[in-house]
Amino acid sequence: MSDAYLDLAGLTLAYGDTIAVHDLDLAIDQGELIALLGPSGCGKTTTMRAIAGLLRPKAGRISLDGRDITRVAANKREVGLVFQSYALFPHLNVFENVAFGLKLKGLPAREVEERVGAGLRSVGLTEFAARRPAELSGGQQQRVALARSMVMEPKVLLLDEPLSNLDARLRLEMRAELQRVQKASGVTMIFVTHDQAEALALADRIVVMLNGGVEQIGSPEEIYDHPASAFVADFVGFENVFALNDGKLDTPGGAMALAEPPAGVAGLAWRPGSVALGQGPHRGTVRGTSFAGSTREYLLDTPLGVIKAEADAGLPVHALGEEIAFDLPVARAAHLARFG
Amino acid sequence: MTSRWFPPVVLFLVLAFLIGPFLIIIAASLSAGETLAFPPRGLSLRWVFKVFTVESFQASFAVSMFLAIGGTLVALVLGVPASYALSRYKLPFSEGVRLVVSSPIVVPGIIVGLALLRYLVIPFQIGILPALFFAHTALILPYAVRVVSASLNNLRSDIEEAAVLLGSSPTGAFFRVVMPNIRGGILAAFILGFVTSFNQVPVSLFLSGPGVRTLPIDMLAYMEITYDPSVAALASLLAFMSIGIVFLAERFLGLSRYV
Numbered sequence: 001m002s003d004a005y006l007d008l009a010g011l012t013l014a015y016g017d018t019i020a021v022h023d024l025d026l027a028i029d030q031g032e033l034i035a036l037l038g039p040s041g042c043g044k045t046t047t048m049r050a051i052a053g054l055l056r057p058k059a060g061r062i063s064l065d066g067r068d069i070t071r072v073a074a075n076k077r078e079v080g081l082v083f084q085s086y087a088l089f090p091h092l093n094v095f096e097n098v099a100f101g102l103k104l105k106g107l108p109a110r111e112v113e114e115r116v117g118a119g120l121r122s123v124g125l126t127e128f129a130a131r132r133p134a135e136l137s138g139g140q141q142q143r144v145a146l147a148r149s150m151v152m153e154p155k156v157l158l159l160d161e162p163l164s165n166l167d168a169r170l171r172l173e174m175r176a177e178l179q180r181v182q183k184a185s186g187v188t189m190i191f192v193t194h195d196q197a198e199a200l201a202l203a204d205r206i207v208v209m210l211n212g213g214v215e216q217i218g219s220p221e222e223i224y225d226h227p228a229s230a231f232v233a234d235f236v237g238f239e240n241v242f243a244l245n246d247g248k249l250d251t252p253g254g255a256m257a258l259a260e261p262p263a264g265v266a267g268l269a270w271r272p273g274s275v276a277l278g279q280g281p282h283r284g285t286v287r288g289t290s291f292a293g294s295t296r297e298y299l300l301d302t303p304l305g306v307i308k309a310e311a312d313a314g315l316p317v318h319a320l321g322e323e324i325a326f327d328l329p330v331a332r333a334a335h336l337a338r339f340g
Numbered sequence: 341m342t343s344r345w346f347p348p349v350v351l352f353l354v355l356a357f358l359i360g361p362f363l364i365i366i367a368a369s370l371s372a373g374e375t376l377a378f379p380p381r382g383l384s385l386r387w388v389f390k391v392f393t394v395e396s397f398q399a400s401f402a403v404s405m406f407l408a409i410g411g412t413l414v415a416l417v418l419g420v421p422a423s424y425a426l427s428r429y430k431l432p433f434s435e436g437v438r439l440v441v442s443s444p445i446v447v448p449g450i451i452v453g454l455a456l457l458r459y460l461v462i463p464f465q466i467g468i469l470p471a472l473f474f475a476h477t478a479l480i481l482p483y484a485v486r487v488v489s490a491s492l493n494n495l496r497s498d499i500e501e502a503a504v505l506l507g508s509s510p511t512g513a514f515f516r517v518v519m520p521n522i523r524g525g526i527l528a529a530f531i532l533g534f535v536t537s538f539n540q541v542p543v544s545l546f547l548s549g550p551g552v553r554t555l556p557i558d559m560l561a562y563m564e565i566t567y568d569p570s571v572a573a574l575a576s577l578l579a580f581m582s583i584g585i586v587f588l589a590e591r592f593l594g595l596s597r598y599v
Contacts, residue, residue, distance in 0.1 A: 087501065
């Protein structure tokens with residue numbers, strides 16, 4: 001057993017005969033804030049349900065805090081889960097919802113009251129204690145769900161798409177709230193999301209998943225600047241991604257030799273901002289342009305295929321149909337260890 | 341144009357045929373005369389009081405109450421878990437189960453009654469009361485399953501998982517967070533089942549026997565011998581009881597939401 005706080009080893013998960021996650025290894029330290037990031041169907045939610053004990057693994061082991069919990073029932077795992085739909089109990093008011101687990105533990109009424117009070121205070125819902133879930137806004141319901149899990153003092157708190165049901169303003173607020181609660185309590189937190197911006201902003205470490213496996217694990221900076229594969233690069237906003245074979249860039253217009261090809265690299269990727277406009281060996285025709293505040297984005301038809309570039313909004317505008325020179329500087333490209 | 345007066349006339353006729361007999365029965369039961377007649381001869385409550393003194397009515401009323409309450413309770417004990425399984429799990433035969441469960445409403449009661457008599461009661465020598473009880477439970481079951489299913493479908497299933505993750509056992513989760521949220525549906529199913537059983541005639545007709553009759557069957561038998569207005573009085577009382585129950589259910593539970 002590894003010495004990680006939460007350790008998934010060789011985990012294979014399936015719904016019936018459909019394998020959702022294959023041979024997954026993941027080690028998480030105590031107090032980390034982890035994002036499971038990936039498109040729908042990548043196995044991130046399935047992995048989360050397995051950690052919670054709602055899905056029994058087909059193979060592999062899960063250990064938490066030095067104990068093998070693979071066969072431990074969900075209600076004995078000390079793992080909390082905030083559902084995407086919040087899953088509040090409609091027949092109970094806010095206080096009773098938060099008190100639900102504490103009462104089941106058989107705690108004395110006074111302690112239940114104190115801990116529920118503290119839980120509601122920490123999410124700013126003290127004056128809503130007597131309301132029913134149906135009388136709360138989405139954001140408030142989520143806070144109740146968060147408090148309901150947090151008062152149990154779980155070893156791991158799981159959150160399923162915690163921000164996806166909120167509007168943009170609430171999302172920022174809730175993001176800060178989650179970070180604050182996590183830092184204040186030191187709870188190990190794992191949240192599932194398909195939104196890369198959310199993962200980058202919130203997590204200490206990001207686990208990018210694809211097709212039931214881990215594609216890359218790293219800090220937000222690592223993921224953002226050094227994607228390991230074409231998929232991750234594309235997912236975090238590298239719009240121009242090419243395979244590299246025998247020192248040649250594999251483009252829709254054919255192989256393109258590079259002057260100084262980097263060694264041991266399967267592909268190169270450029271963000272729109274890394275494409276040098278106005279000079280360079282290549283030429284492209286402006287097919288589309290859009291204003292994005294501080295920058296202006298260009299879509300170029302080129303012999304290398306469609307290139308997405310970006311220029312400072314203060315610079316002169318290139319008109320549609322105009323031909324401009326550009327370069328893909330190797331020094332500014334992300335090196336992809338894997339392609340495909 | 342015919343279309344202007346046609347709808348209101350049709351509406352009037354429909355209402356007249358629906359409510360008319362009921363009004364006639366009420367009027368007949370208030371008669372002071374010796375035989376069932378409309379218009380009533382004079383006004384009195386003597387037949388209403390007479391109802392409570394007829395011994396066979398007391399016995400059959402007890403049988404009907406027993407069947408309505410007991411049958412409904414058993415139907416719920418069977419129907420609530422069945423509805424739960426149908427709504428929460430993808431079962432291989434769930435459509436078949438749903439069909440079998442609702443067949444007693446679809447098949448005419450007279451056929452159900454005859455079939456039960458011919459293939460259950462006679463070959464297996466089952467007693468009259470157990471046979472009636474079995475038949476009524478089977479007749480109520482479809483209502484129980486449909487009404488409880490409706491309220492289960494309105495309930496998210498992830499609240500059970502939430503309860504489990506907060507330390508509850510799966511069984512505990514059912515009783516702690518599912519049952520309280522479908523209480524209204526269960527009560528509605530109980531009332532619907534009760535009324536259905538109490539007013540049941542065709543099936544009970546085949547299964548009633550010497551000494552054991554449901555109230556409606558007993559009323560038929562009584563009328564064949566004694567043609568006095570007490571049957572009308574009893575019918576009026578029963579109608580008011582049914583209306584009262586349904587009215588209260590609608591008022592406090594919103595019965596129409598479930599049916």
